[in-house]
Amino acid sequence: MHPASLPAPARLAALTAMLALLPLAAAGDFLPAIVYDFGGKFDRSFNQSASEGAERFKKETGIAFREFEITNAAQREQVMTQFARRGVAIIVAVGFTQASAVEKVAKEFPAVKFTIIDGTVDLPNVQSVNFREQESSFLCGMLAALASKTGRVGFVGGMDIPLIRKFALGYRAGAQYVNPGIEVFENMTGTTPAAWGDPTKGAELARSQFGRGADVIFHAAGATGIGVMQAARDEGRFSIGCDSNQNYLHPGSVLTSAVKRVDVAVYRAFMDAKNGTWQAGPLFLGLAENGVDWALDEHNRPLVTPEMEQRVNQARADIISGKVKVPEYRAP
């Protein structure tokens, strides 16, 4: 009844054997691979940033890479195993949800390098890249408080997970650093992965926060944030972008963006692996490492006064030097 029972099984077996043995890379060739998470490589946010890093590597070196977008949890391990089996040199796994699959496959293939982004796997052939999102969120919180006239600012998160609470906590701390009496509204969009891709709901949440008097809203919600930013522009208020530099989306309404350089992490992992300088172990990218930052460009220049810029950059230097401590969300 199914399609596969129609062709001769022998031919099938031969074809599969051929495929399984056929390496993706000729011996000696360097072949990197990247595995995206559920959002997919065109999510205009986290995964897309990773894909940009890989594309940049391809452009500069002329070396092609392999990629795969996950559609269900079991595929992670399967795909990584296949990449590893077929001679891929380094596998970059994007997103914390891939940690357990990386752990399993990395144990099985100790000669293959793995880089996991936003997660930690403690193995001799795994590099764990984590960002200090709380630091950029802190600076964005400061900017929000400095720009707010009502003394109320908002935060719209995607799915309610520890990573997003990290953003929220840093943002709140930054806002209170400027104005201890400030009111911060916090909403999470949902409890399923659909929360990353629901601009309509994002806009609704933003409107409700605007209705309660907020005049700046920071989103950490992937594609849902597109709706938050649209609502801010429609109501003549401010929004703050996330992950990629989103200042260009609505010039005059996007106050700044909390940039997370996933592209740099992917690019560096590929490049280092190619040059033989790749190292396993934990890697934390914060303000000091230019892994995260706030974005200032021609699109939001008119919104940021010199004294706002000066105060935020002062705090930036203080965080790097350790004078200002940014609270970090810890899982219970």
Added chain:
Amino acid sequence: MSAPGRLPRWADLGLLPIVSLLAALAASAAIIAIVGESPWVALRLMAAGAFGSQEAAGYTLYYATNFIFTGLAVAVAFHAGLFNIGCEGQAYVGGLGVGLVCLGLDHHWPFWAILPVAMCAAAGFGAAWAFIPAWLQARRGSHIVITTIMFNFIASALMTYLLVEVLIKPGQQSPETREFASAACLPSLSALLGRLGLNVSASPLNLAFLFALAAAAFVWVFIWHTRWGYELRTVGQNPSAAVYAGISPPRMMLIAMLLSGALAGGLGLNEVMGVQHRLLLDFPGGAGFVGIAVALMGRNHPVGIFLAAVLFGALYQGGSQLSFDLPRINRDMVVVIQGLVILACGALENLFRTPLAALFARWRHPGEGE
């Protein structure tokens, strides 16, 4: 049932699905050609990816295990005239039951003692999640489609809360519990067969597959060979007649939904105890909804459900292999192909039924009949 004449049974159960499937594959081939890949290569890759090796077949049957459980769940409710769209949530909560048992007992009890408790938890938690919508339908008339959909959302809210706040392994970002000790893991089929001296390559296929087959056999016996099954079908076909026969429709609705939820909970055994060995977010991964298509395509009969589940397992596994080997066919294309198969086999079956029936009528009564 259908107006324009009846098909012989073998054609209804065998020929019609094959014709529909071929139509769907032809449409997929056209789309693949438009994208710029060879349809023949793509279909062969898909078939080889689904059945071409022991590992591939293992993955296919592992996916099929989930679909058998949810397909049976939908079918049992359907026989009582209820449309259970809540299998996703029931499976999610069933898995929670399995996870709690495994987390609580894995360091204290041996495997053979944990297994029955975990099975009861899977069935019990799944059934409990189905109970409230069932009760609301049976006693208050709240429409089961609406309530079960809403319970899917409540289930995911509950699971997110538990995994982010309560059950998360301390000091980690990812909302997952710790890994179970080996006493609380279902052995994979390759390990089991290895003990018998058979060498089979590793895949996520595990003991839960056999439970799924047992569940299918149980459903067959229950629906067609017990008094409860008879009463259940009577309620589904004509509730008023059932009342005259002394059957209580609300009671049978409750029983059908409890059984349905318990079957959906079986998915938790496969995913949580069999493959992931930990509780994590969103492990049903849409299998609850695929179960609806599986039940429709399998005509709510366990044998049909098994075949449809294997077909969907093959589409999942072969599709993932396809997008792995042909990067130009991305995951959304694979969803399109899966969607076409559902469309042709589920929704459009009458498209082919009428001409096929006419064809048979002419063949059987050449000229003007006897």
